[in-house]
Amino acid sequence: MFKVICPDASGEMDKYYRFRWEVLNKPLQLPLGSERDAYDDHSIHRMIRDRQGEPLAVGRLFLSDNKEALIRHVAVCPEQRKLGLGTLLMMALEEAAHDEGVERIVVNARGDAQAFFSSCGFEPAGNPTFDKVKIKVQQMVKELSPEHRFVRQPKLCTQLQQMFNQQIPLSEKMGVRLHQYTGNELTTKLPIAGNGNPHSTMFAGSIYSQAVLSGWGMIWLMLEEHGFAGDIVLAKGEIKHRKAIDQDALAKVKKSQMKGSLLPLIEGKKCKMTVTVQVCHNKEVAAEFKGFYVILPKLQAELDS
Numbered sequence: 001m002f003k004v005i006c007p008d009a010s011g012e013m014d015k016y017y018r019f020r021w022e023v024l025n026k027p028l029q030l031p032l033g034s035e036r037d038a039y040d041d042h043s044i045h046r047m048i049r050d051r052q053g054e055p056l057a058v059g060r061l062f063l064s065d066n067k068e069a070l071i072r073h074v075a076v077c078p079e080q081r082k083l084g085l086g087t088l089l090m091m092a093l094e095e096a097a098h099d100e101g102v103e104r105i106v107v108n109a110r111g112d113a114q115a116f117f118s119s120c121g122f123e124p125a126g127n128p129t130f131d132k133v134k135i136k137v138q139q140m141v142k143e144l145s146p147e148h149r150f151v152r153q154p155k156l157c158t159q160l161q162q163m164f165n166q167q168i169p170l171s172e173k174m175g176v177r178l179h180q181y182t183g184n185e186l187t188t189k190l191p192i193a194g195n196g197n198p199h200s201t202m203f204a205g206s207i208y209s210q211a212v213l214s215g216w217g218m219i220w221l222m223l224e225e226h227g228f229a230g231d232i233v234l235a236k237g238e239i240k241h242r243k244a245i246d247q248d249a250l251a252k253v254k255k256s257q258m259k260g261s262l263l264p265l266i267e268g269k270k271c272k273m274t275v276t277v278q279v280c281h282n283k284e285v286a287a288e289f290k291g292f293y294v295i296l297p298k299l300q301a302e303l304d305s
């Protein structure tokens with residue numbers, strides 16, 4: 001299992017730069033030190049490590065203005081290529097770009113890398129040029145639509161976010177955002193800003209609301225995916241708080257942890273679903289919510305109107 005990290009400790013950064021030099025600069029006979037530039041200190045870096053903590057892939061995101069970012073120095077160790085590590089790294093850099101409100105990412109692709117960036121959704125922009133070591137580079141661009149971040153059902157996810165904002169105005173005030181939907185797991189994000197209590201940790205009421213919305217949202221996505229129509233109502237909710245949260249919270253709902261069936265809706269009957277939501281912080285479960293939802297069939301007349 002590979003892990004993407006934000007290398008920030010000094011030892012990690014040394015390994016990061018050394019790896020960048022070995023993969024990208026050394027083959028071009030460029031000296032150690034040539035791998036760094038003035039933008040590094042003001043950039044976002046990501047690294048994938050092996051079990052021993054050694055780098056397998058690195059990459060950098062630089063915000064050139066508040067709408068555009070440049071991804072550079074992407075490198076995967078030669079022995080581990082074509083295994084998806086490059087894609088995993090790009091996803092992490094794009095996620096960071098999205099979190100910064102970036103709308104457009106630019107890369108300068110050398111040779112073979114053009115096919116790799118195309119597979120990540122980038123498109124050529126303009127004619128190729130030559131860089132300072134006379135290698136042909138093609139500028140490529142990816143527009144980050146608000147939908148782009150969702151691996152599965154991007155349209156439904158955008159619709160769900162709009163429903164949260166419009167139909168439950170409190171959710172917009174709290175800043176609950178759909179973070180990711182993989183088909184098996186839905187994640188929502190709640191910012192600490194605006195949801196704090198006098199102890200500078202997350203207000204328990206906000207955590208509860210995020211959990212309720214996450215469970216509700218997952219059932220809504222399942223209904224839509226199966227073409228079912230129903231009104232989702234929370235009948236009972238229980239929450240256990242294990243740890244205080246002092247940063248943004250991620251709530252996760254896994255389909256594998258849901259109990260109940262939507263099939264009675266086909267016969268116009270109500271159905272019940274039990275949903276477990278884990279609210280996490282620093283990769284640890286800080287609260288666990290169990291929601292008992294009832295899904296009421298929508299009458300044909302309502303659907304037609």
Ligand SMILES: CC(C)(COP(=O)(O)OP(=O)(O)OC[C@H]1O[C@@H](n2cnc3c(N)ncnc32)[C@H](O)[C@@H]1OP(=O)(O)O)[C@@H](O)C(=O)NCCC(=O)NCCS
Nearest residue numbers: 074075076081082083084085086087110112113115116119
């Ligand atoms: C380019 C690079 C980052 C790709 O990393 P990777 O881990 O091999 O990429 P992935 O496994 O995620 O590949 C995803 C897709 O990209 C494409 N791709 C990757 N490398 C490719 C290559 N050399 N030629 C053609 N297509 C390639 C393929 O479509 C691949 O899909 P597939 O697995 O179905 O064939 C890696 O080859 C590398 O470090 N190259 C040297 C440095 C470099 O060129 N960096 C880019 C900066 S300009």
